[in-house]
Amino acid sequence: MTSARPKIDFDAKIPNNVDLAGDRKLQRALERWQPNFLDWWADMGPAVDTKDVYLRTAVDVGRDGWAHFDHVPMNEYRWGVFLSEHDPDRRIAFGEHKGEPVWQEVPGEYRADLQRLIVIQGDTEPASVEQQRFLGATAPSLYDMRNLFQVNVEEGRHLWAMVYLLHAYFGRAGREEADQLLARNSGSDDSPRILGAFNEETPDWLSFFMFTYFTDRDGKYQLGTLKESGFDPLSRTCEFMLKEEAHHMFVGTTGIDRVVRRTAELMADHDTEEVAGAGGIPLTMIQKYINFHYTVSLDLFGNESSTNAANYFTAGLKGRWQEERREDDHQLTDDAGHVDAYKDGQVTHNEVPALLALNQDLRHEYINDCRTGLKRWNRILAKAGIDAELTLPHVGFNRQVGAFAGAHITPEGRVIPESEWMAQKDQWLPTEVDKTHVRSLMHPVLEPGKIAGWIAPPSTGINDKPVDYEYVHFH
Amino acid sequence: MTVLEEPVNDVAADTAESARSEAVPHVDFDTGPERYRHWRFTVDGPTAWVYLDVAEDGGIVPGYELKLNSYDLGVDIELYDLTQRLRFEHPQVRSVVLTSGKDTNFCAGANIRMLAGSSHPWKVNFCKFTNETRNGIEDMTDAGQTWIAALNGTAAGGGYEMALACDRILLVDDRSSAVSLPEVPLLGVLPGTGGLTRVIDKRRVRKDRADVFATRSEGFGGRKAVEWKLVDEAVPRREWDRVVAERAAEAAGASTRPADAQGISLPPLQRTEADGALTYDHVRVTLDREARTATVVVAVPEMTDDPAALHDQGAAHPLLAIVRELDDAILRLRTNELEIGTWLLLTEGSTEHALAADRLLAGHQDDWLVAETTRYLRRVLKRLDVTSRSLIALIEPGSCFAGPFLELALACDRQYMLEGTFEEDEDATLPSGAAAEEPAVVVVTDAQFGTFPMGNGLTRLGSRFYGDDGEGGALETIRARRGEELTGGDADDLGLVTDAPDDIDWTDEIRILLEERASLSPDALTGMEANHRFVGPETMETRIFGRLTAWQNWIFIRPNASGPEGALRKYGTGRKADFDQKRV
Structure with a gap:
């Protein structure tokens, strides 16, 4: 090494609690990676030209540090690297290494598996930024535009978190994988993102809210299982990411709240369910969007019966949701579990070793969590005196991955012939007509405090600022 | 490599069982002529006379007797040491006569009780080391120390394989001594110390004859052995000493090694x-x-x-x-x-x-x-x-x-x-x-x-x-x-x-x-x-370490050889092996 290398003030440029200034290896890796990231952000990040945005920046992991608010030019956002507090006594909570001290280095035996888990998680983070690249141009308010950008920069930071792990712990192979995270792009023909759901476009704001509610929630559950990992740096990274992920889901939950509320208002005002003509999104259309985004997200959990998940569990790499709160032996070698199955035209269950049923276990945790949103939205409808309910479709509906892939099952869970499916699917999933209608509503509203007609205003602003605060400045 | 030994009684079989269960013994490769138990050699001008004379009670691990000049790893460690001494301490030696110190036979090969009682890794390591020593003997011949096998009695299995490593094989023609590879018919394993390979590759025996030879437990002696190229000469007893000495002198005469070379001694390693x-x-x-x-x-x-x-x-x-x-x-x-x-x-x-x-x-x-x-x-x-x-x-x-x-x-x-x-x-x-x-x-x-x-x-x-x-x-x-x-x-x-x-x-x-x-x-x-x-071309050496050894090691772990009913375990018990007849 010569000293000709340009000196970067790492702590200032990259807020961190991983002693970046004292870690030569990491510095060198990030020096090379950061310019590539900035290029990627310029090419694939938000396409709307802004002066600055009222953003939250994590500058520390403590109560005060993790939410530091200020107007920041987007390209000067300081993507940080943070791990939650170190617990020197932490032990592996499950699998065959249960009770052993957690690993501070990657065990060579599990290098390939851990790297794969991190790469897959890392691949989803920038993907959503790419998927949402053009949304800013049709933001229904400055408040929403700001939220979009907040989600975007934080997905960017989550990419940093995964890249940090690859750089800090996986040597040369890790650096090469980190480069690939920027080389794959959502929807690209040549090098798409790894998981299917992250190659779907996010063409409108209803899709964005659905994505942040359903698909980011998958992220929450994946991060939650990685938080249990015996590889401590991964665990600590994910724990901190979960805080930010919660905000993304808040954007989705309240976004759909507001769409539902506005639809209810329009229904009351015009005394019809057909609010499309009045510039709203009909409940049936909202239901179709729910059906689509929920089922695509269910696919992200993989096959019902998974040897990979079993191996990860046994090795101590990836646990169950809230592993340590569960009351069993945390090894599951002798237990059995049930997984959804589709046999001879019937929806049924198979009994399998519990270790093989871990994906199903996680999917069901997720499904229960998704139900809370539905309750919320139905309360809004009930309050508005509307006698209709939004529902989650059957777990076998519209699935491309797992036991139900290829089956034709209605949202109510009835198995039907393919011909009937083809004839009815437009009642259940967004059609081109639906999408065109939603897109037709997408006009930007850039005046502080103003809001587009298809969505209700938020009840409160960000960080105690008023709703009509100028969250985004333009040139 | 193997083996003819007298049928063993049940006691010996039991002892072999107990040897199997013991931990792998710690093996020391240090030895020297003054410590040899199984070999002696004399140097007479340009010729070294090497006698295999195995001490029956000298097994490297307990559990078997080294009857009929059969060998185990300990015997081969001494042979390796001996080859090293001929190279370095006796550089003027130009021909080496390998013969038996027993009256009755040359060598019965690797000891079957030892093999039957050994763990798989032990067998594999033993075979590898003996193979390397056989290859070393061929290296010596190339370097002007020509090895001549003087089979003054029957050479079976590994005994014949030892002879195959020599440049020339003389067999006493006494109407009873023979060379043989009885591993397949008697033990259900292969002559794995280069036997199968050298018969066809080095001695150029036709494959159909090699097939007959390797499935015929008693082997061949006399003129037939010569005709089939299994040995170079069958020598009547009365001419034995003279012919062997002549061949040794001829080989010495053809060597280019310096006659006045002064050897160096190989003292024990400091370790x-x-x-x-x-x-x-x-x-x-x-x-x-x-x-x-x-x-x-x-x-x-x-x-x-x-x-x-x-x-x-x-x-x-x-x-x-x-x-x-x-x-x-x-x-x-x-x-x-x-x-x-x-x-x-x-x-x-x-x-x-x-x-x-x-x-x-x-x-x-x-x-x-x-x-x-x-x-x-x-x-x-x-x-x-x-x-x-x-x-x-x-x-x-x-x-x-x-x-x-x-x-x-x-x-x-x-x-x-x-x-x-x-x-x-x-x-x-x-x-x-x-x-x-x-x-x-x-x-x-x-x-x-x-x-x-x-x-x-x-x-x-x-x-x-x-x-x-x-x-x-x-x-x-x-x-x-x-x-x-x-x-x-x-x-x-x-x-x-x-x-x-x-x-x-x-x-x-x-x-x-x-x-x-x-x-x-x-x-x-x-x-x-x-x-x-090992990429590219095959040689006799790669075939021995690759093909022959890999097949042998596979056969070693198959029940037909090493299972309780396998041939290796049943040999000498008076009972027949019970084979799984499926060809794999």
Whole structure:
């Protein structure tokens, strides 16, 4: 090494609690990676030209540090690297290494598996930024535009978190994988993102809210299982990411709240369910969007019966949701579990070793969590005196991955012939007509405090600022 | 390799059972003529007379008697020592007569009770070592010490295989002595010490006749054995002594070895052994049992390129000492440390010293001792080639992988070279413990281009770049850089190393690599490495270590051989093996 290398003030440029200034290896890796990231952000990040945005920046992991608010030019956002507090006594909570001290280095035996888990998680983070690249141009308010950008920069930071792990712990192979995270792009023909759901476009704001509610929630559950990992740096990274992920889901939950509320208002005002003509999104259309985004997200959990998940569990790499709160032996070698199955035209269950049923276990945790949103939205409808309910479709509906892939099952869970499916699917999933209608509503509203007609205003602003605060400045 | 012994009684069979369950014994390869229990030899002018005279109660482990001049690993360790002494202590010997010290037979081969009672790794290690010694005997013939088998009685199984390693086979024609390979018909295994291979490859016996011979337990004697080329001559008893002496004199007359050569003595190796460490004058081995790795450091001290120094210092000369120590360390690790699955090979010392050794070898091949030392190193390198361990060279500052010592790295499955030096990180000390401020370099010399062929007849570079030997190819490019001090970057560009991480990456890369390696199946690694190491042409040697050994090792673990009803276990019990008749 010569000293000709340009000196970067790492702590200032990259807020961190991983002693970046004292870690030569990491510095060198990030020096090379950061310019590539900035290029990627310029090419694939938000396409709307802004002066600055009222953003939250994590500058520390403590109560005060993790939410530091200020107007920041987007390209000067300081993507940080943070791990939650170190617990020197932490032990592996499950699998065959249960009770052993957690690993501070990657065990060579599990290098390939851990790297794969991190790469897959890392691949989803920038993907959503790419998927949402053009949304800013049709933001229904400055408040929403700001939220979009907040989600975007934080997905960017989550990419940093995964890249940090690859750089800090996986040597040369890790650096090469980190480069690939920027080389794959959502929807690209040549090098798409790894998981299917992250190659779907996010063409409108209803899709964005659905994505942040359903698909980011998958992220929450994946991060939650990685938080249990015996590889401590991964665990600590994910724990901190979960805080930010919660905000993304808040954007989705309240976004759909507001769409539902506005639809209810329009229904009351015009005394019809057909609010499309009045510039709203009909409940049936909202239901179709729910059906689509929920089922695509269910696919992200993989096959019902998974040897990979079993191996990860046994090795101590990836646990169950809230592993340590569960009351069993945390090894599951002798237990059995049930997984959804589709046999001879019937929806049924198979009994399998519990270790093989871990994906199903996680999917069901997720499904229960998704139900809370539905309750919320139905309360809004009930309050508005509307006698209709939004529902989650059957777990076998519209699935491309797992036991139900290829089956034709209605949202109510009835198995039907393919011909009937083809004839009815437009009642259940967004059609081109639906999408065109939603897109037709997408006009930007850039005046502080103003809001587009298809969505209700938020009840409160960000960080105690008023709703009509100028969250985004333009040139 | 095997075996005819008298049928054993149940007591012996029981003892064999108990031997099986015991832990693998610790094997020592140290011996010398004054300690031999199974061999004696006399040197008479240009001819050495070597007598196999096995002590029945001299088994290396308890549980069997070495009847009928049958052998076990202990017998073969002595044979190996004996070949070394003929090479170095008796360089004027030009022909070697291998015969039996018993009146009744030559050799019944490997002891069947020993085989039946041995663990699989023990059998495999035993076969590998005996094979290497047989190959060494052929090397000696090539080097002007021609071996003649004088079979003064029946040579069965491994006994005949020992004869097959000789240049010429004389069989006494007494109407009862025969040569045979009874392993298939009697034991359900193969003549695995080169027997099947040498019968067809070396002695050019027709395959249909080889088939008849190898399934006929009593074998052939007399004229038939000659006619089928199984032996060179069948000699009547009354002419035996005269003919054998004549053949020995003829072979001696055809040798070009210097008649006035003065041997050097091979004193016992100085070695200290403590758990986790094996320390010689120049070679140090440390074991990490938890990580299942051995670190082998070869320290190369200053030496001159003057062959007179080699003659003066003899076995104390650094180069010869290093080769002997390395040989011993390899054998010990291979036999005694079965769970140490990865060996890290390092060198330590000045590149100049290594290049002095290179000049010594390259410039004086007409000197018998230089030539013998070269052959010895060649064989030790071949031992590495057939070692069932993951071999990884770590090329760090302070190392001297140059000339002959670069072959050590090239024999490895992978080579990692530190680019630059360890800059700031005080924790990253060299495994060798050396302080080093200059970056590591490697130096390619003529030693990489023919001095040390592998079993496949190619050099290690030729194997590494198989087929890339044309104009502008890798081999030519590397040849043009001979003598240069090549840095990690250079070596990486030239393909001499697997990777050249810098100091920032080094520690993690190596740690992860080793941990990952240690998590893989030892069997799969052994098979994979053995396949990758030998590209290209087959030779008799590769067929013995590859095809014959692989089949033999498969048969060894099959129930038809080693199951409770298998032939190996049933032999000598008076009961027949009960075969699973499916052909696989």
